[in-house]
Amino acid sequence: MTKIYNRGEPREVIAVDGISLEVDSGDFLVVTGPSGSGKTTLLSLLGLLTRPTKGKIFVDSEEISSYSDAWQTKMRRDKMGFIFQQHNLLPQLLVWENASLPLLCRDTGINERKRIALSILGKLGLGPRSDFKTAELSVGEQQRVAIARALVTDPEVVLADEPTASVDAETAAHILEAFRDLKKSGKTVVAVSHDESLVGDADIVVKLKNGRVVESHGMWPS
Numbered sequence: 001m002t003k004i005y006n007r008g009e010p011r012e013v014i015a016v017d018g019i020s021l022e023v024d025s026g027d028f029l030v031v032t033g034p035s036g037s038g039k040t041t042l043l044s045l046l047g048l049l050t051r052p053t054k055g056k057i058f059v060d061s062e063e064i065s066s067y068s069d070a071w072q073t074k075m076r077r078d079k080m081g082f083i084f085q086q087h088n089l090l091p092q093l094l095v096w097e098n099a100s101l102p103l104l105c106r107d108t109g110i111n112e113r114k115r116i117a118l119s120i121l122g123k124l125g126l127g128p129r130s131d132f133k134t135a136e137l138s139v140g141e142q143q144r145v146a147i148a149r150a151l152v153t154d155p156e157v158v159l160a161d162e163p164t165a166s167v168d169a170e171t172a173a174h175i176l177e178a179f180r181d182l183k184k185s186g187k188t189v190v191a192v193s194h195d196e197s198l199v200g201d202a203d204i205v206v207k208l209k210n211g212r213v214v215e216s217h218g219m220w221p222s
Contacts, residue, residue, distance in 0.1 A: 001055035003041050003211075015041040016052075017211035023204065025156075028179065028189045030199050033208035039192040040085075040161055042208070046190055047080055047159045048072040077105050081150035083160035087142045089134040089149075096121060096130040099148040106153070113152075120148040123181075124174050140171030147178060158182060160191040164198060176201065 003016040016038045023029050031039050044050045045057065048064070057065035064075065076082075081102075089098045099121055100113035108116075121130050124144045134142055143163065150158055158179075164172045176197055179189050183201075191198055199205055207215040 001042075001045055001052040001057065003038075003045060003050065004053040007053065014211050016045065018055075019208075019211070019213055020055075021204075021206065021213070021216075023188060023190065025188055026183065026186045027203045028183050028201060029191070029204040029206065030202040031190070031192045031206050031208060032194060032199065033214075037208040038211040039208055041211075043159055043161055043190065043192050047082060048076055077102070077153075079156045081153060081155035081158045083147055083150045083158065083163050085161040085165060087134075087146040089142055089145060091133060091135040093134065094130070095126060095132050095134055095137070095145050098134055098145055100152055101149060102153045116152050117148065120151050121145070124148055124178060125170075138168075140167040143167050144171060144174055147175060151178070151182075155187070157188045157190065160189070160193075162193055163191055164193060164195045172197065 001016055001019050002014065005013045005015055019038075019042065031042060033039050041050070045052055048057070052065055055065075056063050059075075064072070067075075090101075096114055096117040100117035103113045103116065118127065118130055121127055121144075124147060126141060126144050126148065129137060129141060134145060137145065147163065150160075163175050167175070172195070179191070179198070180201065182189050193199070202218070204218040205216065206213055
C-alpha cells in the first residue's frame with residue numbers, strides 16, 4: 001500500500017510508501033517507529049478510515065479497499081474496534097454510556113447495552129466508576145473507558161493508536177491484560193506503540209521509517 005497526501009502539490013507527503021504485509025487471524029501486531037514514520041496512517045488504512053493512493057487491502061482473500069463508503073462503514077461497525085490516542089469520549093455521558101455507544105448502531109436495547117458495558121468495564125477495573133461522568137476520571141481511567149468502548153461489539157479486529165501512552169503503570173497493566181485476553185480468544189490486534197511491554201507480547205513487530213518497513217520480526221513483508 002501507498003498513501004500520498006497532497007499528491008502532485010509542493011506539499012506532497014508520502015506517508016506510507018509501498019508497504020506489504022500479512023496478518024493472520026488471532027495475531028498481535030505492533031507497529032513501531034519514530035514520529036512521522038507513517039504508523040498512524042498505516043493504522044488508518046487497515047481500519048478503512050482512509051483509502052490507499054495505490055495498492056489494495058484484503059480481508060479473508062476479499063479485496064475491500066475499493067468498496068463503497070457505506071460498505072466500509074458497515075465493515076468497521078460489525079468487525080472492528082478502534083482505540084484512539086485521543087479518547088474521543090463524550091463528557092456529558094456516564095462511563096457506561098460512553099462504553100456502550102457502538103451498540104446504538106446495532107439497535108441494542110438500553111438494558112442490554114448497560115449489561116455488556118458493565119461486563120467489559122469490570123474486566124478493566126472500572127466497575128466502581130461506571131456511573132461517573134468521564135470528566136471525573138483520570139487520564140488513565142479515560143483510556144480504559146475508550147478500550148471498553150472498542151470491545152463492546154466483540155470485534156474480530158482491534159486497532160489501537162498508542163494505547164498505553166501517557167498512562168500510569170496500573171492502567172498499562174490492565175491494557176496489556178486486555179490485549180492478552182483478546183489474543184487468547186482469537187481476536188486480531190494491531191497496535192501502534194513505543195511501549196516495550198506491548199512489543200514483548202507481540203507476534204509480529206514492524207518498525208517503520210519514512211513510510212517504509214525497515215525492520216520486522218515474526219513476519220516477512222514482501
